[in-house]
Amino acid sequence: MASIKDVAHHAGVSVATVSRVLNDHPSVRADTRDRVLTAVAELGYRPNAVARSLRTDQTRTLGLVISDVLNPFFAELARSVEDEARALGYSVVIGNADERPDLQDHHVRTLMDRRIDGLLVTPTDGGSPLMLDAARSGTPMVFVDRWIKGVDVPVVRTDGTDAVRDLVAHLHALGHRRLAIVAGPAATTTGRERVEAFRSALHEFGLALPADFIGQGDFQAESGRRVTARFLDLPEPPDVIFAADNLMALGAMDEIRARGLRVPGDVALAAFDDIPWFVHTDPPITAIAQPTGELGRAAVRALIDRVEGRTTDSVILSARLVTRRSCGEPEGSKP
Amino acid sequence: MASIKDVAHHAGVSVATVSRVLNDHPSVRADTRDRVLTAVAELGYRPNAVARSLRTDQTRTLGLVISDVLNPFFAELARSVEDEARALGYSVVIGNADERPDLQDHHVRTLMDRRIDGLLVTPTDGGSPLMLDAARSGTPMVFVDRWIKGVDVPVVRTDGTDAVRDLVAHLHALGHRRLAIVAGPAATTTGRERVEAFRSALHEFGLALPADFIGQGDFQAESGRRVTARFLDLPEPPDVIFAADNLMALGAMDEIRARGLRVPGDVALAAFDDIPWFVHTDPPITAIAQPTGELGRAAVRALIDRVEGRTTDSVILSARLVTRRSCGEPEGSKP
DNA sequence: ATCCTCCTTGTAATCGATTCCACGAGGAGG
DNA sequence: CCTCCTCGTGGAATCGATTACAAGGAGGAT
Known part of the structure; x- marks a missing residue:
């Protein structure tokens, strides 16, 4: 896979210049920019996100630790989270805890090792030491749907x-x-x-x-x-x-x-x-x-606010009753 | 967040030694190892997976581009994929294509930029240029459930x-x-x-x-x-x-x-x-x-075989009919 | 006592990007 | 004609790990 060095060599410029072109830095002459862009196209070059993350200390990735993907509610939540995050230029890595605190911890740890920019969690328990640490450690974090008492993390819930x-x-x-x-x-x-x-x-x-x-x-x-x-x-x-x-x-x-x-x-x-x-x-x-979709979207917005240094409050949406026949005939209708 | 340098300093050794301890290299004296481990514990150090990936050129992450998470079949597939991958020491990053080829391409690109070790796909179309490129480019790849004709990629399907x-x-x-x-x-x-x-x-x-x-x-x-x-x-x-x-x-x-x-x-x-x-x-x-679960697990095994340099064949499982009442009364039963 | 091994550890290069700093060329102003 | 700025570019440090190579010390053989 072509690296920035190959592009630089191919275009006859330094890696610094290639990097500038790639990041829309203003001080690059138009013809240099074109030469670099041509080289990029010819080599099919794509920047290595791993290297970039190491240097910039940001991954533009959010972690979502969800209670159970097999639960349609959480599947929909995950989907709306991903949609909103993508719209805002972030990727989402989902960890499925399967309602198991140990698995939840596993995912929180893995995601933090990957240096995700922020973490969205629907806690499956009252808060493991790891989770508490994570919350305190400064990783931007937001709880969705469920939350943990006594932890200073915004909550987006119904x-x-x-x-x-x-x-x-x-x-x-x-x-x-x-x-x-x-x-x-x-x-x-x-x-x-x-x-x-x-x-x-x-x-x-x-x-x-x-x-x-x-x-x-x-x-x-x-x-x-x-x-x-x-x-x-x-x-x-x-x-x-x-x-x-x-x-x-x-x-x-x-x-x-x-x-x-x-x-x-x-x-x-x-x-x-x-x-x-x-x-x-x-x-x-x-x-x-x-309002599952809105829940997910609001959670992402809250998290990204934190990630990008703005402050956020908790968000509380409300649920509504949908009457069907499983409790008896609704008023005024017949079998 | 503490880095390997901090640990080295804290333990009074070089970063190389810390790295050796972390990777179970045999030639480290027992007491040195203990000192490093203590420092690791005291600092709550966790290796930066980004840096490690850059150096080792492997992420121990698999990408899964799925047609639609809201479809319970794919949700279950995703779950079994994650389970098996975790058992084998890999993480999974899921991309939901929502049955849209453009979204599918977006995820394939993002995942490859992240340098995932291998890609599992249920293609939503006949194969975009990007997907074809990816398949040819040498990224280990396996199709699950659906596949694309004319592409030399193993398929795990029913x-x-x-x-x-x-x-x-x-x-x-x-x-x-x-x-x-x-x-x-x-x-x-x-x-x-x-x-x-x-x-x-x-x-x-x-x-x-x-x-x-x-x-x-x-x-x-x-x-x-x-x-x-x-x-x-x-x-x-x-x-x-x-x-x-x-x-x-x-x-x-x-x-x-x-x-x-x-x-x-x-x-x-x-x-x-x-x-x-x-x-x-x-x-x-x-x-x-x-056999959704088996499908996902077999796909992961096939993909990891490729990732780790072994060869794989396609896998074909079979489906079975489950008779209920929506087509008429099954033989010998009554309303 | 000398030399050779083996064991343990450190030094430094490297992965692929970003970014600070310096430098040369060219134009403006005196 | 000289000085100073600006503009465009390259060199090199850096992020946090891994790992080849070198080096120092201990112990054994001669």
């Missing part, structure tokens, strides 16, 4: 409180009184917040959230299935199951179907995070939709 | 011919005779091959595939919807629609549902690529399942 209240209101109106939740890991903010929002919405409607009706999941389908099984084995099972993410909702459906029960006849089902498939499931699933 | 024949047999047994296909872009091999497999399977059963029954899609949901609309507007619409990927199947469902038609009563539906949601759609969708 507040689902109102949407959850709307959901509970909807469920209450349909006559449901025994509502259970498949929660995410308590180590994640979204894991805790969604339970809290649910609990306080229930309280508003004079309902309690007994311990039996809180199932500990891990945002993966299998845990949704396991928790649902536990719920359904209860002497007095819930009449609504609210899954804190779409994969656990999938697991819940698996279990409900395996038992030959019907949604919403036997149990109603709702999920946090809306995905295209929810329109076509049997029945279509009522869900809380996040 | 042969769906038998599964498609099984599907057609299944459809034929259920009494369907008017079968249509929502094809992928003709510029992609999977776009063409799936149509060809379908056509020759139909032929085997004495059926034709009229031009009207081949709809040009682009592997995205919206095109599935558009093509399905065209099919349903035909004076004699098909009684089966086979979508060449899962997103176009989603689009097809959107359109069918929008018209108030029922699956499989009014039209049957089948898809290439199986995804977890297909179990829970209304009705569950019959699909052709690829």
Whole structure:
């Protein structure tokens, strides 16, 4: 592969001049510039980004450590992050943590070794020593969707409180009184917040959230299935199951179907995070939709602000309820 | 951030010695090694991968240019690629082409500028000049899932011919005779091959595939919807629609549902690529399942073989039919 | 005691860029 | 005609690692 030296030699100039041409430095005579450009074209030369990064101490690359690529919500988030970053002249390197803190650490370490300019993270836990170090060490960092308490890092996330209240209101109106939740890991903010929002919405409607009706999941389908099984084995099972993410909702459906029960006849089902498939499931699933694309884009803008030395605040967007048939017939419509 | 010089200074040795310790060079006295290791720990030193790559001319990074992260099939492929690569000591940088040749080129260029050690691609088209160049230029490269004709690059893919024949047999047994296909872009091999497999399977059963029954899609949901609309507007619409990927199947469902038609009563539906949601759609969708994980892992192994100077052959895995209810009741079961 | 090895370590070149500094040519001003 | 500036360019240092080569010291053989 041709290097800047080859180009310089080919054009009969010094490497300094080639570099100037490549970086649009003004003080290069037009004909010299042309000669260099011709040499570049003839050799098919492309600057070595590795060497450039070493010298300039910037990679124009952002790291994104995501909880789970197989979760359509995060896939969409990753996509919007990449789109916005590209528009702003940055590349994105994605690390998939698969909801595992050890893998998350692995990716954070690898990305920092690669000297990425900034890091976007959806933490899968309460903050490993490594993550805390990274946050303190000065690497520009922004949390998306989930965050870690007590760490001074801007957060771009969705507040689902109102949407959850709307959901509970909807469920209450349909006559449901025994509502259970498949929660995410308590180590994640979204894991805790969604339970809290649910609990306080229930309280508003004079309902309690007994311990039996809180199932500990891990945002993966299998845990949704396991928790649902536990719920359904209860002497007095819930009449609504609210899954804190779409994969656990999938697991819940698996279990409900395996038992030959019907949604919403036997149990109603709702999920946090809306995905295209929810329109076509049997029945279509009522869900809380996040502005995923905007979340990703805002996160990138916030991160790049930090990278380029500007300051940023946290951003909080809001979610909304999308009513379908999985909790019972919406008002005024028929089977 | 501490550099190797700081470590050397702190430990009272030269940078060469630090480097030797870090790379497990045998000729370092035990106590020197300990001193260096202590310094490394005290400073929290991590080698700069950029500098190391520049010197060693290898990044231990693989590039993966994928057609569309939002497609669950590719998300799973990406995940398995990353898993296997990590197990073998490599990182993966993913570029999402969004089925757009220009974006694909952008990512190929960016990845090559970053001097990735090898490139894994699912081409979205017949091969841009850039891609052809890259293939010829000596960058180790392997195609996954899709490939480009006339380029000497190993391919790791699934042969769906038998599964498609099984599907057609299944459809034929259920009494369907008017079968249509929502094809992928003709510029992609999977776009063409799936149509060809379908056509020759139909032929085997004495059926034709009229031009009207081949709809040009682009592997995205919206095109599935558009093509399905065209099919349903035909004076004699098909009684089966086979979508060449899962997103176009989603689009097809959107359109069918929008018209108030029922699956499989009014039209049957089948898809290439199986995804977890297909179990829970209304009705569950019959699909052709690829061994996605194995595909990704085999591709990584093939690529790393090339990177490390071994030779590789192409790998062809096979797909299988998963029968559900979207084409009619399977033999011996009831509604 | 001398010389030869082997072991351990340091010095310095190198990878491919960027960028500070210096230098020569040419034009303007005195 | 000389001095000073500006403009365009080249030389060389630098980023943080790796590694070939050299060198110093210890120990063994003669």
